[in-house]
Amino acid sequence: MSLTPSKRAYVPFVSVEHMMGLVHHIGIEQVLTDLASEIEADFRRWPLFDKTPRVASHSDVGVIELMPTSDGETYGFKYVNGHPKNTAEGLQTVTAFGLLAEVDSGYPTLLSEMTLLTALRTAATSAMAAKHLAPKGARTMAMIGNGAQSEFQCLAFKAVCGIDTVRLYDIDTSATTRCAGNLAANGLTVVECRSGQEAMEGAQIITTCTADKQYATILTDNMVGSGVHINAIGGDCPGKTELHRDILLRSSIFVEYPPQTRVEGEIQQLEHDHAVTELWKVIEGQVSGRTDDRQITLFDSVGFAIEDFSALRYIAKAVKGTPFFTELDMIADPDDPRDLFGMFQRAKS
Template identity: 75%
Template sequence: MNKPNLAPSSLAYVPFVSVQNMMALVHSIGIEDFMKGIVAYLEEDFKNWENFDKTPRVASHSAEGVIELMPTSNGEIYGFKYVNGHPKNTHEGLQTVTAFGLLATVDTGYPVLLSEMTILTALRTAATSALVSKHLMPKGATTMAVIGNGAQSEFQCLAAKAICGIQNVRLYDIDPAATQKAVRNLKNQGLKVTSCTSPQEAIEGAHIITTCTADKQCATILSDNMVGAGIHINAIGGDCPGKTELHVDILKRSDIFVEYPPQTRVEGEIQALADDYPVNEIWKVIAGLETGRTSANQITLFDGVGFAIEDFSALRYVLDQIQGTAFMQQLDMVADPDDPRDLFGMVLRAKPNQG
């Protein structure tokens, strides 16, 4: 009797990008070029926005935080991200946000990529803010204020440099140690970095204000009198019910741009406004169907909460970059018997000391 071949078939393998490999991949491309690459995929998918299956993320809330699944599909590729948000984790030495994601072919349902997404989410969030800023910021913008200097802040700075041409960043955090960390990390990255001791100081001369704070509470990082005409604001730290960053009067003076209104009305800054308060969908601006900034004095506000299509774009980019490289492992995650109806036989034949 022949010994059965017990090695998993190639169909059973799913390419997996670990945290180590993601970091190696990012450096092989360069952080800024990597985010530029994501932007190109974001633009492609935002232009195809209407053809995506869209749903607000599926959230499981607890007292400590939230665990979410974010699925979407363009009809050919299906993708989803698992992501948690636990602000109290930081105090225990853990990440507030960890994530991983998957792509599969719609035709067969077989996974084609499993990837870490803690790092990739940081990169795609910054790439998205920068893509949106490029369309909404005032002409000739050179200076960005970053309020909240946690895990997301440096990515925002480098994306704004690479994609929007920002040259100066002005950093503020309620915890000076966070600002010091960001200043240290941004050394030799080609940006003029200014450490500030108040939000007021940070926004002096800024053309873009990016708020990326992480507390799960209705906070007011920016009050109305701090925001002058012509500014573009990225408010990306508020991303779940009860978590906001801006005073409601700022919202009312701004033209508001969002990703997917049904999700943003629950999670974003606009949860403070009426359910039918008019907002603009940013994909229409990126697709060229609507104008973003229409005057120099206008305040534009990107109420970013993170949407599944952005993760989809980032995963697509990664999938295309890893082909033929060593930045992945093959994971034996999908059973693939020779005869698809013979799953039981495959299990039987795997019995030790048989054959």
């Protein structure tokens, strides 16, 4: 009897090196544009998904989360951690990997790194939301917080929304210098600013992406003029926010999944019944997004499992026929499914 595992026993695996190779192969702006389309398409069929708030395991220094979802045919989940103190130890604040499986059999069909993919899907989701909410003709974005996510945000807004100028600010000037350097050859006008206030001059879109695990006030009320779109992505766990409460009270607030955002997003500062709009309803055309030029729109983004699902499905399609994956012998799959022990015993010889 053959000791070679059947085809079903192998799970395609996309390593970090392969993910980088694949994204370079396709082109990062194309990948961001494709991801925005995939995520938008899944937001249009939002009610169909099995939704549950993520399963979080909190410690004093961080959190480890599992984010599962399913569309009835495909199941997906992401493992992701969030440890703000990691940076000081030379480690990533956020690392992640994800998996797809077939609902019908429960067999995994893809395992992929998701540290890089999460950065890409977060940026693509932000830009996709802004396409529906930001003022028409926006060309300039303020980017407050110039950490690991910042370049991806800037490129996504260029590729998806037509942003041509980014104004960078971080309390750590070396972060701004690094971000500006990395963006130099990417066709954006990059302005390094010495304050949040300066970064917002002339910006129609304000993106905040800072990582302290605490209540912080990156934007105060007087800094935000009418008509802008705020893309707030750093406030994404209990006890961690970026915007002053008064800004929230002046804004039309759009969220991914209210039961999760009310616990993790900027709106944890508001009453539990404060009116918010689910983004998928805007995309699907059920409700209006931006309705007037002086309105402040706020996408209070915390990241949702469906975005990871869309990203993993995109990668599963994109790697086919490329050299950017390997096959992992991850599933024990004996010829006779009841003979797991026989498979084990025969492996001895």
